[in-house]
Amino acid sequence: MRPDQPTDTGGNIRCAEAIELVTLHLDDALDNRDRRLFERHVDACTGCTRYVAQIRQTIDLTRRVLEHTSVARQPQNNELRAAFVARRRRSV
Amino acid sequence: MVAALRGGEADRFDDLVRELTPGLTRMARMYVSGALAGDVVQDTWVAVIEAIDTFEGRSSLKTWIYRILLNKVRTLATREARAVPVASLGPDHDPTGPRLELVHDELGPGYWPAPPEPWETLAPERLERNETLDRIAEAIEALPTAQREVVELRDVQGWSASDTADALGITDVNQRVLLHRGRKAIRNALEEHLRAS
Numbered sequence: 001m002r003p004d005q006p007t008d009t010g011g012n013i014r015c016a017e018a019i020e021l022v023t024l025h026l027d028d029a030l031d032n033r034d035r036r037l038f039e040r041h042v043d044a045c046t047g048c049t050r051y052v053a054q055i056r057q058t059i060d061l062t063r064r065v066l067e068h069t070s071v072a073r074q075p076q077n078n079e080l081r082a083a084f085v086a087r088r089r090r091s092v
Numbered sequence: 093m094v095a096a097l098r099g100g101e102a103d104r105f106d107d108l109v110r111e112l113t114p115g116l117t118r119m120a121r122m123y124v125s126g127a128l129a130g131d132v133v134q135d136t137w138v139a140v141i142e143a144i145d146t147f148e149g150r151s152s153l154k155t156w157i158y159r160i161l162l163n164k165v166r167t168l169a170t171r172e173a174r175a176v177p178v179a180s181l182g183p184d185h186d187p188t189g190p191r192l193e194l195v196h197d198e199l200g201p202g203y204w205p206a207p208p209e210p211w212e213t214l215a216p217e218r219l220e221r222n223e224t225l226d227r228i229a230e231a232i233e234a235l236p237t238a239q240r241e242v243v244e245l246r247d248v249q250g251w252s253a254s255d256t257a258d259a260l261g262i263t264d265v266n267q268r269v270l271l272h273r274g275r276k277a278i279r280n281a282l283e284e285h286l287r288a289s
Contacts, residue, residue, distance in 0.1 A: 014202035016194045023272035027253055047204030057211060057219075058279040061228055062247040068225040077109050080137050081102055087141045088100030 013037050018048045022055050093153055097144050109137060112154065115249050116161050122237055122244070123169040132168060136161040151258050158245075158259035192280065208283065215286040224285065231281035232274075239274035246271050 013021075018041045024030045025038055042048045096104040113133055120129035139160050147156055196203035211219055218224055232243055245256040246267075257267040 014194075015204050016202040019192075019194075019276075020272070023268055023275065027268065029253075029268070045204075047207035050208050050210050051204075054208065054211060054279055054283070055275055058228075058275055058282055059247050061219075061225065061282070062232070062243065062275075062278060063250060065225055065229050065232065066248050068222065069229055076106055077113075077134075077137075080109055080134070080141070081106055083138060084097075084105045084141050085100070085102050088098075088102075091098075091100075091145060 013041050015041075015045060015048050015051075018042055018045070019051060022052055025052075026055070026059075094144070094147060094149065105141075108153075112157060113137075116158070118244060118248075119158065119161060119241070120165045122240055123165045124172065128168070128172075129165075132161065132165045135164055139164070152255060155255050155259040159261065162260070192276075211283070211286055214283075218286055224282070227281060227285045228278060231278045234281075235274050235277060239270045239277070242267055242270040243274040243278070247275070 018038055021030060021034060021038045025035070030038060042052060093104065093108065097108070116133045116136060117129055120132045123129075124132065136157065140157055143160075147153065151159070194204055195201050196205050232240060232248070235243060241260055242256060245251040245259060246253070251259075253264060253267055256271075257264050260267070262270075
C-alpha cells in the first residue's frame with residue numbers, strides 16, 4: 001500500500017494520515033502542501049482510493065436518510081399563521 | 093425573505109415554516125422526546141415572529157432560526173436533566189463499530205493491512221436497500237450529540253460548512269473535526285453491516 005518510496009524532502013504521508021485529511025479534501029479546504037501530499041498518496045494507494053470512495057458513498061447514502069425517515073409534508077400551521085398576522089399588524 | 097416577513101406576507105411565512113419545521117424537529121429530537129420536540133419547534137416559531145424585526149442579517153435567516161431552537165432546546169434539556177455535554181467534541185473512537193486497525197505486515201503501523209473491499213463487490217445487492225439506510229440512521233443516532241448535530245446539518249440536510257458552524261455556534265475547525273469523526277463512525281458501521289451479509 002505504500003504509495004512510493006520516500007525520495008524527496010516534501011515528505012510522504014501514510015494511509016493513517018491520508019484518512020485524517022479526507023474531510024478537508026472533500027470540502028476543498030486543504031492548503032497546497034497538504035493537498036499535494038494527499039493527492040500523491042491517494043493516487044498511488046488502492047486502500048485509500050477505496051476508502052475515499054466509501055466516504056463519498058457514505059455521504060450520498062446519509063443524504064438519503066432524510067427522505068427515508070422524514071415525516072410527511074408539513075400541513076399548514078394555522079396557529080402560527082394567525083400569530084404571525086397578528087404580530088405584523090401590531091408592527092405597522 | 094426577511095423583507096417579505098417584515099412586510100407581513102403570511103404565505104411566505106407559511107412556506108418558511110413548512111420548509112424548516114421537519115429539520116428543526118429532527119434537531120430538537122436529539123435533546124428531547126417527540127411531543128416535547130414539537131412544542132419547542134412551535135415556541136421557536138413564536139420567537140421568530142416576535143423577533144424578526146430585530147434580526148440583523150449577520151447570519152442567514154435559516155441559521156438564526158436554528159440558533160433560537162438550539163438555545164431553547166438545550167435549556168430545556170438541561171432543565172429536564174437530560175443534558176448532553178454539548179461542548180465536548182466527543183470521543184475520538186467509533187461507538188458503533190470496530191476501529192480501523194491500520195497495520196501492514198511489512199510496512200508497519202499507519203498502512204492498510206489490505207485494501208478495504210469495495211462495497212460494490214462486498215454486498216452489491218444490499219447497498220441500496222432500506223435496511224442499509226436504517227443502519228445509517230441508527231449509526232447517526234449512536235453518535236455523540238456534538239457529532240450528530242454536525243452530521244445532521246452537513247450530510248443529512250446538505251448544509252454548507254459555514255452555515256453549519258454558524259447555526260451550531262462552533263468554529264469551522266471544530267465543525268470539520270466533528271464531521272470527520274461522525275462520517276468515519278458511520279462508514280465503519282456501514283462496512284460492518286455490509287460485511288455481515
